[in-house]
Amino acid sequence: MKFASSLTVASLIAALAAPAVGADANAGRTFFRAQCALCHSAEPNDNGGAQGPSLQGVLGRAAATGAGFSYSPALKSSNLTWDAASLERFLAAPTTVVPGSSMVIPVPQQSDRENIVAYFTAVKDGTLKAAAGPGGPPGGFRAPPPSGAPTKGEADWKKDAPGRVHRVDLSRLPTPFDTPSAMNFPRLVPKPAGAQLALPAGFKVAVYMEGLTAPRTMKVAANGDVLLAETNAGRIKVLRPTADGSTATATVFAQGLLQPYGIAFYPSVAKPQWIYVAEMNRVVRYRYSTGDTVASSVPEVVVPQLSPVGGGHFTRDIAFSPDGKRMYVSVGSQSNVAEDITKKSPDEVKAWEAQHGLGAPWGNEENRATVRVYNMNGDTKGRNFATGIRNCVGMTMQPATGALWCVTNERDMLGDDLVPDYATRVKDGGFYGWPWYYMGNHEDPRLKGHRPDLAGKATLPDVPFTAHSAAVNLLFYAANKGKSAFPKEYTGEGIAVLHGSWNRAFRTGHKLVRLPLKKGVPTGQYIDFMTGFITESGDAWGRPVAITQLQDGSLLLADDGANVIYRISYSKGK
Numbered sequence: 001m002k003f004a005s006s007l008t009v010a011s012l013i014a015a016l017a018a019p020a021v022g023a024d025a026n027a028g029r030t031f032f033r034a035q036c037a038l039c040h041s042a043e044p045n046d047n048g049g050a051q052g053p054s055l056q057g058v059l060g061r062a063a064a065t066g067a068g069f070s071y072s073p074a075l076k077s078s079n080l081t082w083d084a085a086s087l088e089r090f091l092a093a094p095t096t097v098v099p100g101s102s103m104v105i106p107v108p109q110q111s112d113r114e115n116i117v118a119y120f121t122a123v124k125d126g127t128l129k130a131a132a133g134p135g136g137p138p139g140g141f142r143a144p145p146p147s148g149a150p151t152k153g154e155a156d157w158k159k160d161a162p163g164r165v166h167r168v169d170l171s172r173l174p175t176p177f178d179t180p181s182a183m184n185f186p187r188l189v190p191k192p193a194g195a196q197l198a199l200p201a202g203f204k205v206a207v208y209m210e211g212l213t214a215p216r217t218m219k220v221a222a223n224g225d226v227l228l229a230e231t232n233a234g235r236i237k238v239l240r241p242t243a244d245g246s247t248a249t250a251t252v253f254a255q256g257l258l259q260p261y262g263i264a265f266y267p268s269v270a271k272p273q274w275i276y277v278a279e280m281n282r283v284v285r286y287r288y289s290t291g292d293t294v295a296s297s298v299p300e301v302v303v304p305q306l307s308p309v310g311g312g313h314f315t316r317d318i319a320f321s322p323d324g325k326r327m328y329v330s331v332g333s334q335s336n337v338a339e340d341i342t343k344k345s346p347d348e349v350k351a352w353e354a355q356h357g358l359g360a361p362w363g364n365e366e367n368r369a370t371v372r373v374y375n376m377n378g379d380t381k382g383r384n385f386a387t388g389i390r391n392c393v394g395m396t397m398q399p400a401t402g403a404l405w406c407v408t409n410e411r412d413m414l415g416d417d418l419v420p421d422y423a424t425r426v427k428d429g430g431f432y433g434w435p436w437y438y439m440g441n442h443e444d445p446r447l448k449g450h451r452p453d454l455a456g457k458a459t460l461p462d463v464p465f466t467a468h469s470a471a472v473n474l475l476f477y478a479a480n481k482g483k484s485a486f487p488k489e490y491t492g493e494g495i496a497v498l499h500g501s502w503n504r505a506f507r508t509g510h511k512l513v514r515l516p517l518k519k520g521v522p523t524g525q526y527i528d529f530m531t532g533f534i535t536e537s538g539d540a541w542g543r544p545v546a547i548t549q550l551q552d553g554s555l556l557l558a559d560d561g562a563n564v565i566y567r568i569s570y571s572k573g574k
Helices: 009-017 025-035 084-092 110-125 346-356
Strands: 203-209 215-220 226-230 235-241 248-254 262-266 274-278 283-287 300-303 318-320 326-331 370-375 383-387 392-398 403-408 422-425 471-476 494-498 511-515 526-530 544-549 555-559 564-570
Touching (some): 203 248, 215 564, 226 248, 226 262
Antiparallel strands (some): 203 564, 215 226, 326 370, 370 383, 403 422, 471 494, 494 511, 544 555
8 A cells, every 4th residue: 555755654653543533531430430430440630440441651562462461362462552543442242352352342433432532542642631620520420528628528538437327327318419420539558657457346457468360259168278269360378377377379270261350169168079169251160178278170161151231330249048959140231320211111021021021131231230040950041039239249148147248339420419329138030129229219310210110119138337438248257166266146237348538528448347236137327347458648558358258267357459368366354
């Protein structure tokens, strides 16, 4: 091909690398924060991207070379370098440009794609304009208020302390947009001098293991080994405790997985034959005998596809029924609130729900925002056990009752105190509201009038948490006579992990809380158990993300902000 003399190779390269004429970097920032910040970070210190690779400095970078993320084999072998042209093509049709990419949701409007590229370019060049006006960035977001500025809920988190009782009154929820939607990602800072985690009297916490890569879910084997998912790194590790139980040595059990999260022994912890692992869109299993530290073979695929659409919330937890006959898998939503969902006629809705369950969404949300159930007889298709659960990050069985529980991240961008996250028992056939309703009969204004037939049909959750706490994990403390066993009143009680907020002007979460029960039934309250990760300025030096119980009665707590695991123990009489 011959080019006109006025178009040199150098100018062609420059044209490909530059954003489109007329593209708006600030509009790109608004779009990115509304649609992409769930998974990605784009600017220094924004601390987005907990669920996907960082896009800071992406222009000029070879694809799949960013640090700290396990990219798909397809992207690794794509040989792409991200310039304006390649980014625009990829955003328009990611699975066409890179078949097999785990990024499957396109940006359909060319103007949006061009604005995103302009945003990335402006960030790289340092020419991005400051967010407009006192309300924060364009698009309705606001920055956290300066210290001392009066606002609703100010400094409430500063009152957090072991023993503080909380109850979210669902009869007094604010109206949507009562406050603007805040963009306030936790800025992770080094542990301040003198900072201490607070626990009830008699408890202590110590570092168990350091140098990990975003540690997440943990499960304890019959011999005391701890199986750990390093989700972003795509691997499962075995942590073997030392003789005194104060630390452990680590071995890579399996790697090359796509965002592994949920781990479960089958048919039981006591006599396992398999380890089941829930990846981003499938379930696999490894042959396992107690004490194994390295997988003996490649994984066997159990469920090849959990939903037709990947992306969005990626954490898939896994649990088995007490009799071992059913496997439950949690599948989070693809989006915040199904903003692009189309309307169906009453007859179309009836036909859809006959196959997918009450309130089940469609389109890009098919088989999303659900708990799926599979019979343990070779069933690979499964069905929706419960629907309308936006993102059941953590799932567990309550030993005393056999009830299945979810801890759930609810939707964002309705204001500081909407919508409460929650922990709840999950009922077969239950509909929990998403995306059309929340906390019972409250209609989401962004989908107003879409589903009047669902009014009054959403199940209320058992334990609502302060909105945007980011509830991510739950265990029920088991009776224990070990040297570090918790007091008797903890036996059977729930302990939940709150990862920490981003869509709230003032920080919340970053703590462990107790869920008191009466005769096995939740009271609706929750009680602070461990606090202290938030600094006086509202920054955070840790992000608690998962817990598990060791054989001596102590708990392990994973922190995927500081990349450490802590051990929480109890000594009688102290």
